[in-house]
Amino acid sequence: MQREVSRNNLESLCQSRLFTGIAPDDIPQMLKCLSATRKEYAKDEMVVREGDYVDDVGIILQGSAQSTKLNVKGKQIIVSLHYPGGYTAVLTAASRGRRCPMSVQAIEPLEVLFIPIQNILSRCTKLCMGHEQLLGNLFDSIAERALELHDRNDCLIMPTIRDKVLTYLTRVMRDAGTETFTIPFDREAMAEYLDVDRSALSRELAWMKRDGLIEFCRNEFRLLSKAVEKDIH
Template identity: 45%
Template sequence: MNDYLEDLVQMKLFSGIAPEEIAELLDCLQARRVQYGSGEMIIEECSRVRKFGVMLSGHARSIKWDTSDRVIILTLLEKGSEIGVLLAAQPEKESPVSIQAQDNVTVLMIPYDRVLASCARACPKHDRLLRNYISIVAEKGLVLHERIDCLLKPTVREKILTYLLRISCEQKNDSFQIPLNRNAMSEYLNIERSALSRELSNMKRDGLIDYHLNSFTLNRNSKFL
C-alpha cells in the first residue's frame, strides 16, 4: 500500500493527514486493495454495501438499466473518486445502482464500521478521517442534485445546456473538454444518440456552441443561451 501513499495524500478522504499517519490509519481501518477487470461489477444493483472505496487507478461508471434495458450512466468515476460512500452508510438498504469497471481498476476498500469505531489510541487522524467522510457525503448529495436537475429538464437542448454549463463552471472556462464520447453522453443525458447529434448540430447552427469531438465552446453572447 506504500506505493499509493503519495496519491492518497491528495485524495479528499485523507485530506489533512500526513503520509506516515495514513499508513497507520489504513492498518487501523483494515483497508485492503482490490483489483477489478474491465466490465467487472465493483458494486451490483440490489446488493447490500458494507464497504466503501477510493479509486487508486482506472475508470468506472455508476449505472442503472431502464425498463427498456437501456443503460443510464449516473456518474463517471476515475482515480481519486469515492465509491459506495452513501451506500455503506445505509448497509441495510439495497444498492439502487451498479458500479462497473470500464478498464482495469484498483480500489482501496474500507469497512464502514471501522470508520465509525472508536480508535483505541483516540488519535486525531481518525477524527479527521470521519470529518472528511462526512464532507464527502455532503458533496455526493450535491452531485446527485445536479444530476437530477439535468435529467428533469424537459427538452433535449436544455439537458445538453445544463450539462455543458456545469462542466464549463467546473473548469472555469467557456472552452473546455468533456469526459464523454457521444455514446456515453447520450447515455448520461438519457436521450437517444441520434437526438443528441441532431440537437448539437442545431445548437451550433444557432450560435450557442461550437465543438469538435470532445472540445466545446459556449457562446455566452448568444441570445439563445
C-alpha cells in the same frame, strides 16, 4: 492490506476528501488500523452490482469507473464517473442495510481501496490522531456525493434535449473555469448520461452549432456568448 501503499496510490488517497487534513505519512498506519484492503479489477469488470449490500467505502486508487443503473425500459443510464481519489457507493455504505441503487463498473483496469464503514464510524482503539478528522471527512464526502447526484438531476429534469445539453455543458464550463473545455464522455456515453437517444443528441448538437450556441470537436466544447446569455436569463 495486501501490500504497502505505493507512492501513486498514496497520492490518490491524498486527493480523496476522506483524507483531507491528514498528513500523508500518517495514512499507511491509519489504513492498517482501519483494516483496509486493496482489490484489482479488469476492464469492464463489475465492482458493485445494483441491488448489492455494501459495507465498505471504496476509494479509487488507479483507473476509472462508472456508476450505471437500468431504467424501467431496461436501458443503461450512466449516473456518474469515478476517478482516482473518488468513491464507489459511499452513500450506500453509509446508509446501513440499504441495497445499492446502481452498479459500478471498471472502465479500464482499476484498483480500489476498501475500508469497512464500521471501522470509520467506531472509536479507534489505538487512538489514532487522524481518526476524528477522518470521521468528519466522511460526512463531507457524503455531502459531496449527494451534490454530484443533484447536479445530474438538474440535467434530467430539463424538458428538452437542448436544455439538458446546455445545463450539463454550463456546469462543466463553470467547473473548468474556461470557455473551452473537454467533457469525459463520447457521444454514446453522453446520451446515456442525459438519458436521451444518441441519434437525437447528435442532431441537436448539430442544430445548436448551427444556431450559434456552441462549437465542438469530438468531446471538446465551447459555449458561445449566446448560450451563456440564454443560461443567465
